[in-house]
Amino acid sequence: MIVSTIASHSSLQILLGAKDEGLRTRLYVKPGKKAFYASTRLVDELIVTEKIDTILDDDGIVIPHGSFVAYLGLEAIERAKARFFGNRRFLRWETSFELQDRALDKAGIPHVEVVEEEDIRPDELYFVRLEGPRGGSGHFIARGEEIEGRLERAEGNYRVERFIPGVYLYVHFFYSPILGRLELLGVDERVVVADGNARWPVRPLPYTIAGNVGVALRESLLPELYDYGLAFVEAMGKLEPPGIIGPFALHFAYDGEFRAIGFASRIDGGSNALHWYGRLYWDEPMSAGRRIAREIKLALEEERLEEVIT
Amino acid sequence: MIVSTIASHSSLQILLGAKDEGLRTRLYVKPGKKAFYASTRLVDELIVTEKIDTILDDDGIVIPHGSFVAYLGLEAIERAKARFFGNRRFLRWETSFELQDRALDKAGIPHVEVVEEEDIRPDELYFVRLEGPRGGSGHFIARGEEIEGRLERAEGNYRVERFIPGVYLYVHFFYSPILGRLELLGVDERVVVADGNARWPVRPLPYTIAGNVGVALRESLLPELYDYGLAFVEAMGKLEPPGIIGPFALHFAYDGEFRAIGFASRIDGGSNALHWYGRLYWDEPMSAGRRIAREIKLALEEERLEEVIT
Amino acid sequence: MIVSTIASHSSLQILLGAKDEGLRTRLYVKPGKKAFYASTRLVDELIVTEKIDTILDDDGIVIPHGSFVAYLGLEAIERAKARFFGNRRFLRWETSFELQDRALDKAGIPHVEVVEEEDIRPDELYFVRLEGPRGGSGHFIARGEEIEGRLERAEGNYRVERFIPGVYLYVHFFYSPILGRLELLGVDERVVVADGNARWPVRPLPYTIAGNVGVALRESLLPELYDYGLAFVEAMGKLEPPGIIGPFALHFAYDGEFRAIGFASRIDGGSNALHWYGRLYWDEPMSAGRRIAREIKLALEEERLEEVIT
Known part of the structure; x- marks a missing residue:
């Protein structure tokens, strides 16, 4: 049995866990990241490729992690022929x-409480959260009066939350x-x-x-x-x-x-x-x-x- | 040999340590906390009860931790028939x-230096500490001039300490x-x-x-x-x-x-x-x-x- | 084979690693630090001495760490008869x-960018770094206008860096x-x-x-x-x-x-x-x-x- 994943996010932990359990491992890695992953003892089959989405046709058990949706897209994952560990429809x-x-x-x-635009007070602190998993980037803390100006530069959907210190x-x-x-x-x-x-x-x-x-x-x-x-x-x-x-x-x-x-x-x-x-x-x-x-x-x-x- | 303790504070560590050493374990847990503790492999005898103080008559070796005094009271512990690991009079x-x-x-x-009331300066920072172990709650940092107002809401004995940044x-x-x-x-x-x-x-x-x-x-x-x-x-x-x-x-x-x-x-x-x-x-x-x-x-x-x- | 080091910095880790690998260990320790090191199981030969530089004539393999240069001096290390693990000229x-x-x-x-004196702005934050490894002590953060005053008390060479928050x-x-x-x-x-x-x-x-x-x-x-x-x-x-x-x-x-x-x-x-x-x-x-x-x-x-x- 071989488990397959993409080089990023938590792949080291997934690969190490597989080795500890005696499973074989396959890793899809972009050329720029090869040196590091190739230096470890964790990978039985290293697939070096710019086309990471070839994992969608993998014949092992694919272990999804936090980079999958960003790299492959939800629809491609849901349609893929490969077998995924877990309920792939939960990813959405x-x-x-x-x-x-x-x-x-x-x-x-x-x-956490979502604050509607009309309830934002100029002097209070709020947490502005961008939609979807983003590794924290894009989110910011701001006083009410600053939010509008800073949101002009934001990409994607967001919402304003009551800040919890x-x-x-x-x-x-x-x-x-x-x-x-x-x-x-x-x-x-x-x-x-x-x-x-x-x-x-x-x-x-x-x-x-x-x-x-x-x-x-x-x-x-x-x-x-x-x-x-x-x-x-x-x-x-x-x-x-x-x-x-x-x-x-x-x-x-x-x-x-x-x-x-x-x-x-x-x-x-x-x-x-x-x-x-x-x-x-x-x-x-x-x-x-x-x-x-x-x-x-x-x-x-x-x-x-x-x-x-x- | 069985070791017994109460479900809280450091009981997981105590129970895991006992299992690692091959001892049997008994845990007293309130019904509201049962699901979590029962999910683990750490407990040989799970006593689910609202009357946690039945541990005072336990026939194993009782391991006290930071919740014992709050749950049972010092006097009850000192009088208890059960055998306690350690010097139970040290708990006080x-x-x-x-x-x-x-x-x-x-x-x-x-x-840390204790500051007498007459030496408190309005603009300096102090740490107000409430007496006894409290999991940190109740303690606060304040400028001298704020202390009096905030202490009105405090329960129990306290003292004002020189704040050490x-x-x-x-x-x-x-x-x-x-x-x-x-x-x-x-x-x-x-x-x-x-x-x-x-x-x-x-x-x-x-x-x-x-x-x-x-x-x-x-x-x-x-x-x-x-x-x-x-x-x-x-x-x-x-x-x-x-x-x-x-x-x-x-x-x-x-x-x-x-x-x-x-x-x-x-x-x-x-x-x-x-x-x-x-x-x-x-x-x-x-x-x-x-x-x-x-x-x-x-x-x-x-x-x-x-x-x-x- | 015996490995030797000085009691400080990372010696516990070095000694523990040596024990895990089945090597014998020798530790040079000042009298004031003896109680702690002697309490452990890590040291086969404990040399208690104020003259830590006797390690320079040690007949084992000396493992240098972050206290060596401060304790012994670079020149003494480079001249020493003892065998050092690693490239001792790299220490400099x-x-x-x-x-x-x-x-x-x-x-x-x-x-990190070094800022020349003439480019320092009064209101901006800078990080003033003292030369050499110092366990962080001596470095400070300051606004441009404060730097001069605070440097009067600094010892050794320093430089002003753009602060990276x-x-x-x-x-x-x-x-x-x-x-x-x-x-x-x-x-x-x-x-x-x-x-x-x-x-x-x-x-x-x-x-x-x-x-x-x-x-x-x-x-x-x-x-x-x-x-x-x-x-x-x-x-x-x-x-x-x-x-x-x-x-x-x-x-x-x-x-x-x-x-x-x-x-x-x-x-x-x-x-x-x-x-x-x-x-x-x-x-x-x-x-x-x-x-x-x-x-x-x-x-x-x-x-x-x-x-x-x-």
């Missing part, structure tokens, strides 16, 4: 405000159809360019993500988050059958209570950060990437592979 | 300014009576709601803890901290015989020198963060939770269990 | 602005002459006193380093950094034959693009932070410290030790 749900809100509402997860925590889950179990595998904080203000405030800076740091959550907060995860799995089971298969993440602002700011409908880049919660479920370290490979192995052993691919 | 020492200062002074550990580091120790050795197992930073100001300052925000991140300390700072740990163990041996057994933490502000801001007289929540210092002493990963289980095992092997429980 | 390259710039330019790595990322590499391979082993952020402003800005604070936190870099940024690493290895091969042997680090500001702010021409203290990138190359955890010991072992097995020591 993170790409629009409307679908995100519908999913969170169905799950009963409180989310607090910490932002990204919770990584894995739903296993084979075991019938939801696992909470880790929590991270994003490292963003705007963190440059931590040492001395200069001016509002971009939210472009540079990396991720694992966070051990205050334990008393975990049961609520786990319940949100369960509710989300249940909701998506109704909204997009067969529902969630494998990794997803819920994204929260926390200022004493949690409000969702979005989610990832595939493995989240923040799961690249080291975490130990995988050991709550497994007697060895278990990243989200390794968990995917483990699920494939479990499915193969029980001859239930068709339950985890679409 | 973190609960009042007076005891904290007495312990730090006895150990000769420099600590710098980083806050939490150092996790384990004193082993069986090996006669102090181990420095890790260092963390708190992730607090006030970190929301790191990206753009909004207003002073709450110090409520959301989580913890492991920090590899600049190595040249470690010997001094280790010496503080040794001095603290020695001081508590005199102040509260038989002294410290097992985990504790010293909490420091660092602005180029260390000043203690408090301590934890049990396993500290910050030890939930991943760290590798346990390997300085052991040839495998060793969290504070696992270290507790290891100490129990070592004590059992040498028939010295009574030296590590009270 | 991090100690002056001129050599740093020459190396980065030769490698074609973009670096963003995150600072430290990338840890290992070049193996035995395998002919460059490995990217980890990325960290520094924890500095100035991070005290993250919760509420007080005033510009010192950049003194207190510790390090591992960062999982956004994967799409890694290939570019790896290519910089390759170019740096190639450049140093020409500038200081036999070039780089073993660990080094490139230090970057990131505000959407990378600009180098310096480098470490030996194991970097930030590699003390936990990271998993070592597993890209090895089927077990591999810190920079362990990687050094592994390289020595590989060299011994192939009777090529002279290729990794100078």
Whole structure:
């Protein structure tokens, strides 16, 4: 069995997890990125090509991640002949405000308040969010009176949210159809360019993500988050059958209570950060990437592979 | 041998450590938190109950953590029939300014300066600390002139401290009576709601803890901290015989020198963060939770269990 | 085979790595730091002495780190009879602005802009950097009009840099002459006193380093950094034959693009932070410290030790 993915986002973790589980690996990489990926021991078959979309005809099991929609397009993914790990129709749900809100509402997860244009006050701080996963770039914080001017340069759809001053925590889950179990595998904080203000405030800076740091959550907060995860799995089971298969993440602002700011409908880049919660479920370290490979192995052993691919 | 604890604070780490050491585990959990804890592989006996204080009659070895005093009360713990890992009378020492200062002074550990009301200047920044472990909530930073107004809403005892602008580091120790050795197992930073100001300052925000991140300390700072740990163990041996057994933490502000801001007289929540210092002493990963289980095992092997429980 | 080093900077990691690889260890430690180092299991021969420079006559393989130049001086190191792991003449390259710039330019790595005195504007923010590795202390951020006054107290050479508001990322590499391979082993952020402003800005604070936190870099940024690493290895091969042997680090500001702010021409203290990138190359955890010991072992097995020591 070979697993295939594209060189970016969380492919290192996916490949390493596959090697840890004894699966073969295939990686599609653009020539400019070859040197790095070729230096590792993680790739059995390295396909160096400018035409990344040849993965759509791959004969292995394709593991989608956060770069797939940007590289390949939703429609091409949904039409592709290749077998995808997970429910490929779930990928669409993170790409629009409307679908995100519908999913969170169905799950009963409180989310950040959207502010209508007529309610914006000149002196208050707001968070302007651009639609779709964008690695943080494009989003900005601004006072009400500045928003209009700054939006002239923005591309795509956006909305104005009530700004929640607090910490932002990204919770990584894995739903296993084979075991019938939801696992909470880790929590991270994003490292963003705007963190440059931590040492001395200069001016509002971009939210472009540079990396991720694992966070051990205050334990008393975990049961609520786990319940949100369960509710989300249940909701998506109704909204997009067969529902969630494998990794997803819920994204929260926390200022004493949690409000969702979005989610990832595939493995989240923040799961690249080291975490130990995988050991709550497994007697060895278990990243989200390794968990995917483990699920494939479990499915193969029980001859239930068709339950985890679409 | 079974170890028992309450579902909160650092119980995941305690349970995982016990499993790693081959001990059986029992967890007391409130019904609202059941789903999460029941999803893990860590609990051999799950006691789902609103009456968490039934743990006071447990027949295993009870591992106290940072939620015990809040859930059960100091007096009930000191009177309980159950056997507790560690010196249960040490738990009291973190609960009042007076005891904290007495312990730090006895150990000769420099600590943050308390400012008397008459010395407060209107324009200077101060840190107002509420008494007892509170997960950071209630503490606040304020200019002198704002303190009075904000204290009207505060509950419990408080004091005004000279604010130390710098980083806050939490150092996790384990004193082993069986090996006669102090181990420095890790260092963390708190992730607090006030970190929301790191990206753009909004207003002073709450110090409520959301989580913890492991920090590899600049190595040249470690010997001094280790010496503080040794001095603290020695001081508590005199102040509260038989002294410290097992985990504790010293909490420091660092602005180029260390000043203690408090301590934890049990396993500290910050030890939930991943760290590798346990390997300085052991040839495998060793969290504070696992270290507790290891100490129990070592004590059992040498028939010295009574030296590590009270 | 015994490896020897000085108690500071990254010696714990170096010693632990040596133990993991089955090598014997010798540590030179000042009396004031003895208690901590002696408490660990990492040291086979502990040399307690005020005269740390006796390591220059050591008969093992000496592993230099970031405290060597400060403790022993460049000239003494270059003249020493002892065998050093790595190219000891490379150590000099991090100690002056001129050599740093020459190396980065030769490698074609973009670096931070130096501002000439006549171009400093009163109201703009600048970063004033003192020459040589200093653990961050001495550097400061200031508006143009403040620089002159603050420099009066500065010791040593300095320069004024265009301030880059963003995150600072430290990338840890290992070049193996035995395998002919460059490995990217980890990325960290520094924890500095100035991070005290993250919760509420007080005033510009010192950049003194207190510790390090591992960062999982956004994967799409890694290939570019790896290519910089390759170019740096190639450049140093020409500038200081036999070039780089073993660990080094490139230090970057990131505000959407990378600009180098310096480098470490030996194991970097930030590699003390936990990271998993070592597993890209090895089927077990591999810190920079362990990687050094592994390289020595590989060299011994192939009777090529002279290729990794100078």
